[in-house]
Amino acid sequence: MKLLKIENGCGHFRLQSGDYSPVDKISKDDLLRLVNVTLSEEDVEFDAYDESMIQNHAHQVIYKSVVRKLQSLRERKQEFVDESARLYLEDYEKYKTAPTG
Numbered sequence: 001m002k003l004l005k006i007e008n009g010c011g012h013f014r015l016q017s018g019d020y021s022p023v024d025k026i027s028k029d030d031l032l033r034l035v036n037v038t039l040s041e042e043d044v045e046f047d048a049y050d051e052s053m054i055q056n057h058a059h060q061v062i063y064k065s066v067v068r069k070l071q072s073l074r075e076r077k078q079e080f081v082d083e084s085a086r087l088y089l090e091d092y093e094k095y096k097t098a099p100t101g
Helices: 028-041 055-074 077-097
Strands: 002-007 010-015 020-022
Touching: 002 028, 002 055, 010 028, 010 055, 028 055, 028 077, 055 077
Parallel strands: none
Antiparallel strands: 002 010, 010 020
16 A cells, blocks of 8 residues: 655545545644554655655655655564553553452
């Protein structure tokens, strides 16, 4: 599933509906959804950032930042999964041995 793409000289991000919207319209909720999809799905894709393919300067800045963060997150996905599991295991063990009222 392609989350970010470059088309017609502009950066775009994938909406929940599957349509694409210009990257300068991205909201905090959109970013959170893209992060969740990146962490939960195996087949996420992004068009590589290429300054020469994006004419709009605002799109360049936003697209470059978002694609780098999501790529980094995807590369570190297993680290996040392992860390979450470890944190939940520690809490589970703590509450499992706690005396009940």
